Amino acid sequence: MPHYKLIYFNMRGRAEIIRYLFAYLDIQYEDHRISQDDWPAVKQTVPFGKIPILEVDGVPLHQSLAIGRFLAREAGLAGKTELEQCQVDAIIDTLDDFMSRFPWAEKKQDIKDQMFNELLTNDAPGLLQDLDLYLGKKDWFVGNSVTWADFYWDICSTTLLVLKQDLLDKHPKLVVLRKKVQSIPVIADWIKQRPETRM
Incomplete structure (x- = not known):
């Protein structure tokens, strides 16, 4: 099982769809919530300077809906055809x-x-x-x-x-x-x- 680390603010926002999909899949992940004060430093370390980021075994994925599609296919929630x-x-x-x-x-x-x-x-x-x-x-x-x-x-x-x-x-x-x-x-x-x- 890969190690998943979700990086976002302490809010639902754009990361919540990812959290719903993890819940549905019953997959454990690290829900890493950063403060607004920490954001300037974090921003320099993530692709395109935006979050959420989902790290899969250290590989960073960006764009919440792209991540959502990736997990939805895994969950069988992307549509049957x-x-x-x-x-x-x-x-x-x-x-x-x-x-x-x-x-x-x-x-x-x-x-x-x-x-x-x-x-x-x-x-x-x-x-x-x-x-x-x-x-x-x-x-x-x-x-x-x-x-x-x-x-x-x-x-x-x-x-x-x-x-x-x-x-x-x-x-x-x-x-x-x-x-x-x-x-x-x-x-x-x-x-x-x-x-x-x-x-």
């Missing part, structure tokens, strides 16, 4: 496109608040409606079993609900999907034991 894999990737990319629009690193709080409010008020409803329609009457976003697209929805929506608690009030099917992911025993165990962080 090439067509399903494309559909899964499309949902994940759609969610990631939206989450990436938030100015997470903006230093001026008033500008940050304004931009967050605009995205949550004006843009999120359209995305949620599209996701709701895509899910339709299915149990999962793609195919007839859980994929890492469902995991990523739970992770992203958890953060969005921190920012706007009533965001899913008009989308009960999307709430049910969250609950289905969170009720998978290994995911439920991870959620129970993970460090409490806002994001």
